Amino acid sequence: MKSFHWIVFIGVICLLSCDDGLFSNLKDPEFSIEFYDGTIISEEDILFYDSSTCILFLEKDLYISYREYKDENICVLSSEFSVYVNKEIIYKGMVFPYLFAAMAPSPIFVFRDIHSYGHSILPIECYFDSLDFRNDSRIISALEQSGLLSHGISCSIESIQVKSFDGNSSTVTCTIKIKNNDQRSYYIIDPDKMGDEYFSHYSRGLYFERLDADAGYYLDSRYDPAWGKITLDDFFLLPGGNEVTYTFSSNKYDRMSDGPYYCSFHFRYKGVEVELDQEDGRIWIGTAYASLDRLVLKLE
Numbered sequence: 001m002k003s004f005h006w007i008v009f010i011g012v013i014c015l016l017s018c019d020d021g022l023f024s025n026l027k028d029p030e031f032s033i034e035f036y037d038g039t040i041i042s043e044e045d046i047l048f049y050d051s052s053t054c055i056l057f058l059e060k061d062l063y064i065s066y067r068e069y070k071d072e073n074i075c076v077l078s079s080e081f082s083v084y085v086n087k088e089i090i091y092k093g094m095v096f097p098y099l100f101a102a103m104a105p106s107p108i109f110v111f112r113d114i115h116s117y118g119h120s121i122l123p124i125e126c127y128f129d130s131l132d133f134r135n136d137s138r139i140i141s142a143l144e145q146s147g148l149l150s151h152g153i154s155c156s157i158e159s160i161q162v163k164s165f166d167g168n169s170s171t172v173t174c175t176i177k178i179k180n181n182d183q184r185s186y187y188i189i190d191p192d193k194m195g196d197e198y199f200s201h202y203s204r205g206l207y208f209e210r211l212d213a214d215a216g217y218y219l220d221s222r223y224d225p226a227w228g229k230i231t232l233d234d235f236f237l238l239p240g241g242n243e244v245t246y247t248f249s250s251n252k253y254d255r256m257s258d259g260p261y262y263c264s265f266h267f268r269y270k271g272v273e274v275e276l277d278q279e280d281g282r283i284w285i286g287t288a289y290a291s292l293d294r295l296v297l298k299l300e
Contacts, residue, residue: 055122080093108126153181160174179242180242185281187232187283200250204219220254260294
């Protein structure tokens with residue numbers, strides 16, 4: 001009986017000491033994405049995953065094949081993908097090689113806006129909160145254990161003031177707080193450096209929805225060529241674990257009146273103008289959402 005134990009023990013040692021290829025096959029990959037054409041993203045291909053924006057950053061460019069998908073007599077190119085943890089499917093989705101106006105047929109999807117994000121960034125989006133598995137606890141745990149998880153930044157609305165005049169417009173002054181939830185330093189777009197009107201236009205401003213009526217109010221802004229293009233001078237370096245507060249204003253909002261509103265704001269940067277990797281930090285890209293469920297306006 002004792003000799004049998006030794007034989008089993010020696011056999012296990014022999015298996016574990018075989019070449020690296022055999023050993024890697026014995027260990028299942030923790031996190032992976034597989035596309036319909038057989039292309040696989042494994043943990044070795046991932047730079048990091050930002051859980052705040054659900055954007056996957058890859059080590060190198062990704063190229064996949066697409067097939068035609070017919071939706072209401074419109075042919076759309078698409079590719080299905082599945083997200084796995086330990087070979088268990090967590091969710092499925094569809095990826096499209098470009099933006100289009102129609103609603104994606106899958107609740108979880110990727111629009112490959114390569115003009116904004118290039119080929120190595122996958123912004124994974126979802127239509128419905130009830131079907132949102134992008135930050136499933138198994139995914140977060142696997143990526144965290146592999147050192148591939150980032151938490152990005154968060155944005156909150158601290159205060160809002162609205163003034164309406166006799167004309168058709170309102171002036172909105174908003175204070176937001178941006179917090180860096182990671183240890184790395186991020187460059188974030190800076191409203192003070194960009195100027196209030198350019199920043200408001202770029203972020204698309206705040207959106208107000210009347211709670212007691214079917215009415216929405218937007219920023220009505222047009223791009224001014226004098227603003228030029230975004231450069232590194234338009235960014236602020238936010239150290240890891242730190243936060244910063246900004247106040248910005250615009251008089252180009254639809255005219256509002258007293259009453260209760262839902263309000264939302266998107267702090268965003270798509271990353272087309274500036275190299276993402278900088279010597280002392282990284283350019284943050286994505287969209288950080290902030291909202292107030294109920295804001296009662298008493299206009300001055």
